[in-house]
Amino acid sequence: xxxxxxxxxxxxxxxxxxxxxxxxxxxxxxxxxxxxxxxxxxxxxxxxxxxxxxxxxxxxxxxxxxxxxxxxxxxxxxxxxxxxxxxxxxxxxxxxxxxxxxxxxxxxxxxxxxxxxxxxxxxxxxxxxxxxxxxxxxxxxxxxxxxxxxxxxxxxxxxxxxxxxxxxxxxxxxxxxxxxxxxxxxxxxxxxxxxxxxxxxxxxxxxxxxxxxxxxxxxxxxxxxxxxxxxxxxxxxxxxxxxxxxxxxxxxxxxxxxxxxxxxxxxxxxxxxxxxxxxxxxxxxxxxxxxxxxxxxxxxxxxxxxxxxxxxxxxxxxxxxxxxxxxxxxxxxxxxxxxxxxxxxxxxxxxxxxxxxxxxxxxxxxxxxxxxxxxxxxxxxxxxxxxxxxxxxxxxxxxxxxxxxxxxxxxxxxxxxxxxxxxxxxxxxxxxxxxxxxxxxxxxxxxxxxxxxxxxxxxx
Numbered sequence: 001x002x003x004x005x006x007x008x009x010x011x012x013x014x015x016x017x018x019x020x021x022x023x024x025x026x027x028x029x030x031x032x033x034x035x036x037x038x039x040x041x042x043x044x045x046x047x048x049x050x051x052x053x054x055x056x057x058x059x060x061x062x063x064x065x066x067x068x069x070x071x072x073x074x075x076x077x078x079x080x081x082x083x084x085x086x087x088x089x090x091x092x093x094x095x096x097x098x099x100x101x102x103x104x105x106x107x108x109x110x111x112x113x114x115x116x117x118x119x120x121x122x123x124x125x126x127x128x129x130x131x132x133x134x135x136x137x138x139x140x141x142x143x144x145x146x147x148x149x150x151x152x153x154x155x156x157x158x159x160x161x162x163x164x165x166x167x168x169x170x171x172x173x174x175x176x177x178x179x180x181x182x183x184x185x186x187x188x189x190x191x192x193x194x195x196x197x198x199x200x201x202x203x204x205x206x207x208x209x210x211x212x213x214x215x216x217x218x219x220x221x222x223x224x225x226x227x228x229x230x231x232x233x234x235x236x237x238x239x240x241x242x243x244x245x246x247x248x249x250x251x252x253x254x255x256x257x258x259x260x261x262x263x264x265x266x267x268x269x270x271x272x273x274x275x276x277x278x279x280x281x282x283x284x285x286x287x288x289x290x291x292x293x294x295x296x297x298x299x300x301x302x303x304x305x306x307x308x309x310x311x312x313x314x315x316x317x318x319x320x321x322x323x324x325x326x327x328x329x330x331x332x333x334x335x336x337x338x339x340x341x342x343x344x345x346x347x348x349x350x351x352x353x354x355x356x357x358x359x360x361x362x363x364x365x366x367x368x369x370x371x372x373x374x375x376x377x378x379x380x381x382x383x384x385x386x387x388x389x390x391x392x393x394x395x396x397x398x399x400x401x402x403x404x405x406x407x408x409x410x411x412x413x414x415x416x417x418x419x420x421x422x423x424x425x426x427x428x429x430x431x432x433x434x435x436x437x438x439x440x441x442x443x444x445x446x447x448x449x450x451x452x453x454x455x456x457x458x459x460x
Contacts, residue, residue, distance in 0.1 A: 011102050013094040014078065017069025020094075022105045029079045031093045034060075038435040039320055041369035042420050046117045048089055050413070050426060050435050053079060057426045057435060059118075059413045063088040066113045082111045084413070118414075143242050146331070147265065148401070149235040149274055150218060153206050156235065156274045158265060161326070163279040165219040165226055166311065167234050167401040185230055188217075191405070195219065197228040203282055204260060216399065220279050227283070234399040236332030236380060237313070238274075240265055241356075245276065309405045312427075314436060315382060315398035318371035321436045322395075323402070323427065328384050328441035332398050335362070335379040350394055355383065362392040363448050389445050402429070412437065422447055 010025035030053075037049030037060055046065040050057050058079065064071040066088075074089040088110070099107075146161035168190070174197055176186040183202040187194050197217060201207070217228040244266045262278035312323035313332070339351030339362060348367040352359045362381055366372065374396050381392040404427050412423040425438035 009099040010096050011099045011105075011107065012078065012096055013102060013105060014076075014090045015072075015092040015094065016090045017064040017067065017072060019069065020105050021063075021067075022099075022102050022107045023078065023080070023088075023110055024099075024107070025096055027080045027082065027110055029081055029085070032077050032079065034075050034077055034089060036434070038437065040420055040423065040437065041320070041371070044117060048074075050437075051077065051087060052428045052435055053077075053085075053087065055428070056085060057410050057413075057428065058085045058087045060087045060089055061114070061117055063090050063108075063113075066117055067108070080110050080114075082114050086114055144239045145242055145245060146237060146239045147274070147276065148218065149238050150216065150231040151233045151235060152201055152204070152231050156272065157200075157204075157231075158238070158274045158276050159218065159220060159279055160276070161237060163220050163222075164401060165221060166403045167399065168217045168219065168228075169400065170215055170217055170230070188228070190219075193226070195226060195228045197230060198283075200229040200231055200282075203229075219403075220282075222279050222283055229282075236334070236398065237329060238265075238267060238333070239331040239383075240267065308407070309403045310409075311401060311403050312436075312438060313382065313398060314400040314402055314429075315365075315380070315393075315395040317366045317369055317396050318374065320369070320371065321429065321434055323404075323436045323438045324382065324384065324441055324444070325438075326401060328386060330383040330385050330390070333381050333383065333392075335381050335394050353381070353392060355392075358390075360390055360392045361448075362394055365393045365395050368448075384441055384445060386442050386445050389449070391445055391448050393444070393448075409438065 011022040012025055012028055012031070013020060013022050015021075032053065035051045035053070037051055039049045040047060043049075046061045048060045048062050051060050052058075060077060062071055062074065063078075064074070072091045074091055076090050076093045077087040078090060078093060079085060079087045147158040148161055148164050148167065149156055149158045151157075171188050174186045174188045183198050185197040185199050187196050189195070195217075200218075214230040214232055216231050216234050218231055218234070219226055219228050221227075245263045246266070247263055248261055260277055260281050261275045262281070263276040265274040265276050266272070267274060311326040313326050313329050314321060314323050316322070333355070335350075336353060339353050340359075341351045342349055342361070345351075348364045350362040350364050353362050354360075360383060377396050379394055379396055380398045381394050382398055383390065383392050409425045409427050412420075412426050414420070422439045422443040423437045424440045424443070427436045427438060428434070429436050
Protein backbone atom coordinates (compact mmCIF):
# COMPACT_ATOMS: atom_id res chain seq x y z
CA UNK A 1 0.00 0.00 0.00
CA UNK A 2 1.50 3.34 -1.06
CA UNK A 3 2.16 5.90 1.71
CA UNK A 4 0.28 9.18 1.79
CA UNK A 5 2.37 12.01 0.34
CA UNK A 6 3.06 14.81 2.81
CA UNK A 7 1.74 18.24 1.90
CA UNK A 8 4.57 20.54 0.78
CA UNK A 9 5.72 23.09 3.38
CA UNK A 10 4.79 26.70 2.66
CA UNK A 11 6.96 29.67 3.56
CA UNK A 12 6.41 33.43 3.61
CA UNK A 13 8.96 35.44 1.64
CA UNK A 14 9.86 38.78 3.23
CA UNK A 15 12.38 41.58 3.09
CA UNK A 16 14.31 42.74 6.13
CA UNK A 17 17.54 44.72 6.47
CA UNK A 18 18.00 44.82 2.70
CA UNK A 19 17.82 41.00 2.33
CA UNK A 20 15.22 38.41 1.35
CA UNK A 21 14.42 35.85 4.02
CA UNK A 22 11.66 33.33 4.66
CA UNK A 23 9.59 32.12 7.60
CA UNK A 24 7.59 28.88 7.83
CA UNK A 25 3.92 29.63 7.23
CA UNK A 26 2.84 27.19 9.96
CA UNK A 27 3.83 29.58 12.77
CA UNK A 28 2.38 32.72 11.15
CA UNK A 29 -0.98 33.92 12.45
CA UNK A 30 -1.37 37.07 10.33
CA UNK A 31 0.42 39.85 8.47
CA UNK A 32 -0.67 43.42 9.14
CA UNK A 33 0.48 47.02 8.85
CA UNK A 34 2.72 48.46 11.53
CA UNK A 35 0.26 50.06 14.00
CA UNK A 36 0.82 52.63 16.72
CA UNK A 37 3.36 51.28 19.20
CA UNK A 38 3.78 51.86 22.93
CA UNK A 39 7.43 52.01 23.93
CA UNK A 40 8.52 49.99 26.96
CA UNK A 41 11.18 51.80 29.02
CA UNK A 42 14.34 49.73 29.61
CA UNK A 43 13.20 47.07 27.15
CA UNK A 44 15.75 45.05 25.14
CA UNK A 45 17.14 46.66 21.98
CA UNK A 46 15.09 44.45 19.67
CA UNK A 47 11.80 45.45 21.33
CA UNK A 48 10.14 48.26 19.39
CA UNK A 49 7.15 48.37 21.74
CA UNK A 50 3.73 46.88 22.32
CA UNK A 51 0.85 46.79 19.82
CA UNK A 52 -2.84 46.07 20.27
CA UNK A 53 -3.64 43.42 17.67
CA UNK A 54 -7.30 42.35 17.68
CA UNK A 55 -7.65 42.99 21.40
CA UNK A 56 -4.41 41.27 22.37
CA UNK A 57 -1.35 43.23 23.52
CA UNK A 58 1.58 41.79 21.59
CA UNK A 59 5.34 42.56 21.89
CA UNK A 60 6.77 43.89 18.62
CA UNK A 61 10.37 42.89 17.85
CA UNK A 62 12.59 44.27 15.11
CA UNK A 63 13.60 41.31 12.97
CA UNK A 64 16.49 43.34 11.55
CA UNK A 65 17.90 43.82 15.07
CA UNK A 66 17.44 40.13 15.82
CA UNK A 67 19.51 39.05 12.81
CA UNK A 68 22.01 41.91 13.26
CA UNK A 69 21.10 43.73 10.09
CA UNK A 70 20.59 47.51 9.64
CA UNK A 71 16.99 48.53 10.13
CA UNK A 72 15.16 49.75 7.04
CA UNK A 73 11.64 51.13 6.63
CA UNK A 74 9.76 48.62 8.78
CA UNK A 75 6.14 48.81 7.63
CA UNK A 76 4.68 45.33 8.19
CA UNK A 77 4.15 43.08 11.19
CA UNK A 78 4.28 39.32 10.94
CA UNK A 79 2.44 37.88 13.95
CA UNK A 80 3.92 34.51 14.93
CA UNK A 81 3.08 32.09 17.73
CA UNK A 82 5.87 30.54 19.74
CA UNK A 83 3.88 29.49 22.78
CA UNK A 84 3.17 33.20 23.17
CA UNK A 85 2.27 35.70 20.47
CA UNK A 86 5.03 37.92 19.09
CA UNK A 87 5.07 40.33 16.15
CA UNK A 88 8.12 40.69 13.93
CA UNK A 89 8.57 44.05 12.20
CA UNK A 90 9.86 43.73 8.63
CA UNK A 91 10.21 46.01 5.63
CA UNK A 92 7.92 44.01 3.41
CA UNK A 93 6.01 40.73 3.25
CA UNK A 94 6.01 39.47 -0.35
CA UNK A 95 4.21 36.20 -0.91
CA UNK A 96 3.46 32.69 0.27
CA UNK A 97 5.18 29.97 -1.72
CA UNK A 98 6.35 26.39 -1.38
CA UNK A 99 9.64 25.89 0.42
CA UNK A 100 11.16 24.04 -2.49
CA UNK A 101 10.53 27.06 -4.72
CA UNK A 102 12.41 29.29 -2.25
CA UNK A 103 15.54 27.17 -1.93
CA UNK A 104 17.74 30.18 -2.76
CA UNK A 105 16.28 32.25 0.11
CA UNK A 106 17.80 32.00 3.59
CA UNK A 107 15.19 30.61 6.03
CA UNK A 108 14.81 32.05 9.52
CA UNK A 109 14.32 30.08 12.73
CA UNK A 110 11.80 32.37 14.42
CA UNK A 111 11.66 30.31 17.63
CA UNK A 112 15.44 30.49 18.11
CA UNK A 113 15.55 34.21 17.34
CA UNK A 114 12.75 34.98 19.80
CA UNK A 115 14.37 32.80 22.46
CA UNK A 116 17.63 34.73 22.05
CA UNK A 117 15.82 38.06 22.50
CA UNK A 118 13.54 37.10 25.42
CA UNK A 119 14.03 35.13 28.65
CA UNK A 120 13.19 31.41 28.84
CA UNK A 121 9.48 30.85 29.16
CA UNK A 122 9.76 29.28 32.62
CA UNK A 123 11.66 32.37 33.80
CA UNK A 124 9.02 34.84 32.66
CA UNK A 125 7.43 36.41 35.66
CA UNK A 126 3.71 36.03 36.20
CA UNK A 127 1.92 38.91 37.91
CA UNK A 128 2.30 38.32 41.61
CA UNK A 129 -1.08 39.54 42.72
CA UNK A 130 -4.56 40.17 41.45
CA UNK A 131 -5.79 43.68 40.76
CA UNK A 132 -7.89 43.61 43.89
CA UNK A 133 -4.78 42.83 45.94
CA UNK A 134 -2.90 45.70 44.31
CA UNK A 135 -5.73 48.00 45.25
CA UNK A 136 -5.12 47.23 48.91
CA UNK A 137 -1.41 48.07 48.96
CA UNK A 138 -1.79 51.74 49.83
CA UNK A 139 -2.00 53.06 53.34
CA UNK A 140 -4.57 55.77 53.95
CA UNK A 141 -4.11 57.71 57.18
CA UNK A 142 -7.36 57.75 59.13
CA UNK A 143 -7.24 61.48 59.77
CA UNK A 144 -6.92 62.57 56.13
CA UNK A 145 -9.38 62.95 53.27
CA UNK A 146 -8.53 62.34 49.59
CA UNK A 147 -9.99 64.95 47.23
CA UNK A 148 -9.93 65.35 43.45
CA UNK A 149 -9.41 69.08 42.85
CA UNK A 150 -10.52 70.71 39.58
CA UNK A 151 -10.98 74.17 38.13
CA UNK A 152 -14.21 75.67 36.89
CA UNK A 153 -14.58 79.28 35.70
CA UNK A 154 -11.40 80.34 37.49
CA UNK A 155 -12.36 78.79 40.83
CA UNK A 156 -11.23 75.58 42.49
CA UNK A 157 -13.68 72.87 43.55
CA UNK A 158 -13.25 69.31 44.77
CA UNK A 159 -15.11 66.06 45.19
CA UNK A 160 -14.11 63.25 47.57
CA UNK A 161 -12.11 60.62 45.71
CA UNK A 162 -14.42 57.81 46.87
CA UNK A 163 -17.35 59.39 44.96
CA UNK A 164 -15.44 59.51 41.65
CA UNK A 165 -15.20 56.65 39.18
CA UNK A 166 -12.84 58.23 36.68
CA UNK A 167 -11.67 61.44 35.06
CA UNK A 168 -11.67 61.55 31.25
CA UNK A 169 -10.68 63.87 28.47
CA UNK A 170 -13.72 65.29 26.70
CA UNK A 171 -14.25 63.04 23.66
CA UNK A 172 -15.07 64.59 20.28
CA UNK A 173 -18.22 62.49 19.92
CA UNK A 174 -20.39 63.98 22.68
CA UNK A 175 -23.96 63.88 21.37
CA UNK A 176 -25.40 67.32 22.13
CA UNK A 177 -28.99 67.57 23.34
CA UNK A 178 -30.86 70.33 21.46
CA UNK A 179 -33.52 72.26 23.39
CA UNK A 180 -32.48 70.55 26.65
CA UNK A 181 -32.27 72.51 29.87
CA UNK A 182 -28.94 74.23 30.34
CA UNK A 183 -27.55 71.72 32.85
CA UNK A 184 -27.71 68.95 30.22
CA UNK A 185 -24.80 68.88 27.76
CA UNK A 186 -25.48 65.53 26.09
CA UNK A 187 -24.21 61.97 26.27
CA UNK A 188 -21.19 59.97 25.20
CA UNK A 189 -20.28 56.29 25.02
CA UNK A 190 -17.68 55.10 27.52
CA UNK A 191 -16.70 51.44 26.99
CA UNK A 192 -20.14 50.58 25.63
CA UNK A 193 -22.07 52.46 28.31
CA UNK A 194 -24.05 55.61 27.58
CA UNK A 195 -22.83 58.29 29.99
CA UNK A 196 -24.96 61.43 30.58
CA UNK A 197 -22.82 64.59 30.60
CA UNK A 198 -23.97 67.57 32.66
CA UNK A 199 -22.57 71.08 33.02
CA UNK A 200 -21.22 71.48 36.53
CA UNK A 201 -21.12 75.23 35.96
CA UNK A 202 -24.85 75.29 35.29
CA UNK A 203 -25.52 73.08 38.32
CA UNK A 204 -23.66 75.62 40.47
CA UNK A 205 -25.43 78.60 38.83
CA UNK A 206 -22.13 79.95 37.49
CA UNK A 207 -21.90 82.21 34.42
CA UNK A 208 -22.55 80.38 31.16
CA UNK A 209 -19.46 79.25 29.21
CA UNK A 210 -19.24 77.47 25.86
CA UNK A 211 -19.14 73.71 26.71
CA UNK A 212 -16.50 73.27 24.00
CA UNK A 213 -14.07 75.17 26.25
CA UNK A 214 -14.22 72.49 28.94
CA UNK A 215 -11.44 69.90 28.79
CA UNK A 216 -12.28 67.17 31.34
CA UNK A 217 -15.23 65.04 32.40
CA UNK A 218 -15.32 64.02 36.06
CA UNK A 219 -17.39 60.82 36.28
CA UNK A 220 -19.13 60.64 39.67
CA UNK A 221 -21.62 58.20 41.14
CA UNK A 222 -24.76 60.07 42.16
CA UNK A 223 -27.86 58.27 43.32
CA UNK A 224 -26.48 54.94 42.10
CA UNK A 225 -25.87 56.28 38.57
CA UNK A 226 -22.71 57.32 36.74
CA UNK A 227 -22.82 60.98 35.71
CA UNK A 228 -20.23 62.96 33.77
CA UNK A 229 -19.58 66.49 35.07
CA UNK A 230 -17.93 68.92 32.64
CA UNK A 231 -15.06 70.95 34.15
CA UNK A 232 -12.23 73.11 32.84
CA UNK A 233 -9.22 71.19 34.14
CA UNK A 234 -8.21 68.77 36.88
CA UNK A 235 -5.53 70.00 39.28
CA UNK A 236 -4.81 66.62 40.84
CA UNK A 237 -5.42 64.52 43.93
CA UNK A 238 -4.90 66.18 47.30
CA UNK A 239 -4.84 64.22 50.56
CA UNK A 240 -5.54 66.76 53.27
CA UNK A 241 -5.90 66.51 57.04
CA UNK A 242 -9.43 66.69 58.35
CA UNK A 243 -8.40 69.72 60.40
CA UNK A 244 -7.92 71.66 57.13
CA UNK A 245 -11.57 71.13 56.13
CA UNK A 246 -14.15 73.47 57.61
CA UNK A 247 -17.96 73.33 57.33
CA UNK A 248 -19.59 76.05 55.27
CA UNK A 249 -20.97 78.81 57.51
CA UNK A 250 -24.73 78.41 57.80
CA UNK A 251 -25.38 81.93 56.58
CA UNK A 252 -23.89 80.94 53.19
CA UNK A 253 -26.03 77.84 52.64
CA UNK A 254 -29.35 79.46 51.78
CA UNK A 255 -29.16 79.37 47.99
CA UNK A 256 -29.48 76.25 45.83
CA UNK A 257 -25.96 76.56 44.45
CA UNK A 258 -24.39 77.22 47.84
CA UNK A 259 -26.19 74.21 49.36
CA UNK A 260 -24.23 71.96 47.02
CA UNK A 261 -20.98 73.00 48.73
CA UNK A 262 -20.50 70.98 51.91
CA UNK A 263 -17.14 72.28 53.13
CA UNK A 264 -14.23 74.64 52.49
CA UNK A 265 -10.74 73.15 52.32
CA UNK A 266 -7.64 75.23 53.17
CA UNK A 267 -4.56 74.33 51.09
CA UNK A 268 -1.04 75.76 50.98
CA UNK A 269 -1.28 77.12 54.51
CA UNK A 270 -4.62 78.79 53.76
CA UNK A 271 -3.48 80.57 50.60
CA UNK A 272 -5.83 78.40 48.51
CA UNK A 273 -9.48 77.86 49.37
CA UNK A 274 -11.21 74.94 47.66
CA UNK A 275 -14.98 74.41 47.76
CA UNK A 276 -15.75 70.76 48.52
CA UNK A 277 -18.94 69.67 46.76
CA UNK A 278 -21.53 67.27 48.13
CA UNK A 279 -22.06 64.75 45.32
CA UNK A 280 -25.43 63.59 46.65
CA UNK A 281 -26.77 67.17 46.58
CA UNK A 282 -25.51 68.22 43.16
CA UNK A 283 -28.58 67.15 41.20
CA UNK A 284 -32.22 68.10 41.62
CA UNK A 285 -34.39 65.17 42.75
CA UNK A 286 -36.17 64.99 39.37
CA UNK A 287 -32.87 64.64 37.48
CA UNK A 288 -31.64 62.00 39.92
CA UNK A 289 -34.91 60.09 39.52
CA UNK A 290 -34.65 60.13 35.71
CA UNK A 291 -31.05 58.93 35.81
CA UNK A 292 -31.90 56.16 38.26
CA UNK A 293 -34.85 55.07 36.13
CA UNK A 294 -32.70 55.00 33.02
CA UNK A 295 -30.02 52.99 34.79
CA UNK A 296 -32.55 50.44 36.01
CA UNK A 297 -34.02 50.03 32.53
CA UNK A 298 -30.58 49.45 31.03
CA UNK A 299 -29.75 46.90 33.74
CA UNK A 300 -33.05 45.05 33.37
CA UNK A 301 -34.42 46.54 36.58
CA UNK A 302 -31.35 45.85 38.73
CA UNK A 303 -28.90 48.65 39.31
CA UNK A 304 -25.66 47.29 40.71
CA UNK A 305 -22.19 48.58 41.40
CA UNK A 306 -19.41 47.28 39.18
CA UNK A 307 -17.21 45.06 41.35
CA UNK A 308 -15.11 43.57 38.53
CA UNK A 309 -13.02 46.64 37.78
CA UNK A 310 -10.27 48.70 39.35
CA UNK A 311 -9.32 52.38 39.36
CA UNK A 312 -5.99 53.67 38.10
CA UNK A 313 -4.34 57.07 37.91
CA UNK A 314 -2.91 57.60 34.43
CA UNK A 315 0.24 59.67 34.02
CA UNK A 316 2.16 60.71 30.96
CA UNK A 317 5.87 60.90 30.29
CA UNK A 318 6.84 62.03 26.82
CA UNK A 319 4.61 60.09 24.44
CA UNK A 320 4.10 57.22 26.88
CA UNK A 321 1.01 56.53 29.00
CA UNK A 322 1.39 54.73 32.32
CA UNK A 323 -0.93 53.87 35.19
CA UNK A 324 -0.72 53.18 38.92
CA UNK A 325 -3.46 51.73 41.17
CA UNK A 326 -5.33 54.63 42.73
CA UNK A 327 -5.19 53.19 46.24
CA UNK A 328 -1.38 53.40 46.25
CA UNK A 329 -1.54 57.12 45.41
CA UNK A 330 -1.56 59.47 48.37
CA UNK A 331 -1.91 62.61 46.29
CA UNK A 332 -0.82 64.48 43.18
CA UNK A 333 0.76 67.88 43.65
CA UNK A 334 2.48 70.46 41.47
CA UNK A 335 6.26 70.13 41.08
CA UNK A 336 7.68 73.03 43.04
CA UNK A 337 10.98 74.67 42.21
CA UNK A 338 11.72 74.84 45.93
CA UNK A 339 13.34 71.44 46.42
CA UNK A 340 16.18 70.82 48.84
CA UNK A 341 19.08 69.28 46.96
CA UNK A 342 20.69 66.09 48.25
CA UNK A 343 24.50 66.10 48.22
CA UNK A 344 25.99 63.41 45.95
CA UNK A 345 22.53 62.34 44.80
CA UNK A 346 22.22 60.94 41.25
CA UNK A 347 20.83 63.20 38.52
CA UNK A 348 17.38 61.60 38.54
CA UNK A 349 16.80 62.73 42.14
CA UNK A 350 15.30 66.21 41.85
CA UNK A 351 15.62 66.79 45.58
CA UNK A 352 13.46 66.66 48.68
CA UNK A 353 10.12 68.42 48.96
CA UNK A 354 8.45 69.56 52.15
CA UNK A 355 4.99 68.01 52.14
CA UNK A 356 3.14 69.39 55.16
CA UNK A 357 6.20 69.02 57.35
CA UNK A 358 7.34 65.64 55.96
CA UNK A 359 10.45 65.30 53.78
CA UNK A 360 9.66 63.36 50.59
CA UNK A 361 12.33 62.51 47.99
CA UNK A 362 11.31 63.43 44.43
CA UNK A 363 12.43 61.12 41.59
CA UNK A 364 12.42 62.35 37.98
CA UNK A 365 10.54 59.46 36.39
CA UNK A 366 11.20 60.75 32.88
CA UNK A 367 14.93 60.35 33.39
CA UNK A 368 14.51 56.91 34.94
CA UNK A 369 12.47 55.86 31.91
CA UNK A 370 15.03 57.28 29.50
CA UNK A 371 12.65 59.98 28.27
CA UNK A 372 12.96 63.73 27.94
CA UNK A 373 10.43 65.78 29.91
CA UNK A 374 8.28 67.96 27.69
CA UNK A 375 9.36 71.61 27.92
CA UNK A 376 6.90 74.24 29.08
CA UNK A 377 4.70 71.85 31.06
CA UNK A 378 3.73 72.40 34.65
CA UNK A 379 4.88 68.99 35.81
CA UNK A 380 3.23 67.00 38.58
CA UNK A 381 4.50 64.85 41.43
CA UNK A 382 2.68 61.60 42.27
CA UNK A 383 3.12 60.77 45.95
CA UNK A 384 3.11 56.97 46.31
CA UNK A 385 3.20 55.06 49.58
CA UNK A 386 3.62 51.34 50.28
CA UNK A 387 3.72 50.60 54.00
CA UNK A 388 6.24 53.00 55.56
CA UNK A 389 7.96 53.81 52.26
CA UNK A 390 6.92 57.01 50.50
CA UNK A 391 8.36 58.84 47.49
CA UNK A 392 7.32 61.38 44.90
CA UNK A 393 7.61 60.70 41.17
CA UNK A 394 7.83 63.71 38.86
CA UNK A 395 5.85 63.17 35.64
CA UNK A 396 4.71 65.33 32.73
CA UNK A 397 1.00 65.11 33.55
CA UNK A 398 -1.33 63.17 35.85
CA UNK A 399 -4.96 64.22 35.57
CA UNK A 400 -6.87 61.17 34.37
CA UNK A 401 -8.47 58.55 36.59
CA UNK A 402 -9.87 55.55 34.75
CA UNK A 403 -11.83 52.50 35.76
CA UNK A 404 -10.63 49.40 33.90
CA UNK A 405 -12.48 46.10 33.88
CA UNK A 406 -10.42 43.23 35.27
CA UNK A 407 -10.82 41.22 32.07
CA UNK A 408 -9.44 44.17 30.07
CA UNK A 409 -6.12 43.96 31.93
CA UNK A 410 -3.51 41.64 30.48
CA UNK A 411 -0.29 40.50 32.14
CA UNK A 412 2.61 42.53 30.80
CA UNK A 413 5.02 40.54 28.62
CA UNK A 414 8.20 39.64 30.49
CA UNK A 415 11.09 40.70 28.29
CA UNK A 416 14.07 39.95 30.44
CA UNK A 417 15.36 43.26 31.79
CA UNK A 418 15.28 44.43 35.41
CA UNK A 419 13.87 47.80 34.37
CA UNK A 420 10.72 46.24 32.90
CA UNK A 421 9.82 44.37 36.09
CA UNK A 422 7.80 47.33 37.36
CA UNK A 423 5.23 46.79 34.58
CA UNK A 424 2.83 44.06 35.71
CA UNK A 425 -0.21 44.77 33.56
CA UNK A 426 -1.11 46.40 30.26
CA UNK A 427 -4.47 47.86 29.27
CA UNK A 428 -5.82 49.09 25.95
CA UNK A 429 -7.37 52.56 26.12
CA UNK A 430 -9.42 54.67 23.69
CA UNK A 431 -10.86 51.75 21.74
CA UNK A 432 -7.44 50.09 21.61
CA UNK A 433 -5.58 52.97 19.97
CA UNK A 434 -3.49 53.62 23.08
CA UNK A 435 -1.86 51.19 25.50
CA UNK A 436 -1.18 52.01 29.14
CA UNK A 437 1.60 50.25 31.02
CA UNK A 438 0.38 49.60 34.57
CA UNK A 439 3.17 49.81 37.12
CA UNK A 440 3.44 47.83 40.32
CA UNK A 441 3.62 50.38 43.17
CA UNK A 442 5.88 48.13 45.23
CA UNK A 443 8.28 47.54 42.34
CA UNK A 444 8.21 51.27 41.56
CA UNK A 445 9.25 52.17 45.11
CA UNK A 446 11.73 49.32 45.45
CA UNK A 447 13.31 50.32 42.14
CA UNK A 448 13.52 53.96 43.24
CA UNK A 449 15.24 52.99 46.50
CA UNK A 450 17.70 50.72 44.70
CA UNK A 451 18.43 53.34 42.05
CA UNK A 452 18.97 55.95 44.75
CA UNK A 453 21.39 53.74 46.69
CA UNK A 454 23.30 52.79 43.53
CA UNK A 455 23.46 56.42 42.41
CA UNK A 456 24.61 57.66 45.82
CA UNK A 457 27.30 54.94 45.96
CA UNK A 458 28.52 55.79 42.46
CA UNK A 459 28.73 59.49 43.30
CA UNK A 460 30.69 58.98 46.50
